[in-house]
Amino acid sequence: MQTLNIVLIEPEIPPNTGNIARLCAATGAALHLVGKLGFSIDDRYLKRAGLDYWDKVDLKQWDSLEQLQQQYLDGRFWYLSTKVARNCYGADIYQAGDFLVFGKETAGLPAELLAANPERCLTIPMPGQVRSLNLSNAAAVVLYEALRQTGQLQ
Numbered sequence: 336m337q338t339l340n341i342v343l344i345e346p347e348i349p350p351n352t353g354n355i356a357r358l359c360a361a362t363g364a365a366l367h368l369v370g371k372l373g374f375s376i377d378d379r380y381l382k383r384a385g386l387d388y389w390d391k392v393d394l395k396q397w398d399s400l401e402q403l404q405q406q407y408l409d410g411r412f413w414y415l416s417t418k419v420a421r422n423c424y425g426a427d428i429y430q431a432g433d434f435l436v437f438g439k440e441t442a443g444l445p446a447e448l449l450a451a452n453p454e455r456c457l458t459i460p461m462p463g464q465v466r467s468l469n470l471s472n473a474a475a476v477v478l479y480e481a482l483r484q485t486g487q488l489q
Contacts, residue, residue: 337432338393339364339481341474344400345439347373354471360388364478367434369397400436410434412455415477416444417467419456428457429481440470
């Protein structure tokens with residue numbers, strides 16, 4: 336079965352990326368880092384958050400989202416944002432091999448990207464009093480729902 340993919344566009348906070356790397360190691364998802372990173376891949380905080388799991392992560396780096404999409408022409412990309420209405424828990428949204436795309440911690444995904452892909456934009460429902468989750472928490476919430484829907488949780 337094809338693995339799912341987590342895509343982080345210009346992540347800024349090393350522990351978030353380290354936690355997501357650990358999440359990917361735990362679930363078998365691939366991790367794609369896109370664009371300018373707000374840290375060095377050798378950053379000690381990044382390594383500490385990922386603990387000793389970095390060798391178990393299918394990690395790829397890309398200069399741009401366009402470069403990644405050109406490599407996976409048949410890929411299905413889902414864009415996660417607090418600025419859209421479609422719930423990420425909808426029935427039968429995900430397929431094996433899908434790409435779950437998250438923006439940088441301080442700005443999210445660019446408005447132009449969301450506007451160009453309205454049918455592929457999803458949000459995590461927030462019934463409480465906050466506007467968003469921490470990036471690593473959001474990635475975990477959506478990835479586990481995608482794993483559930485694709486039958487990859489045993």
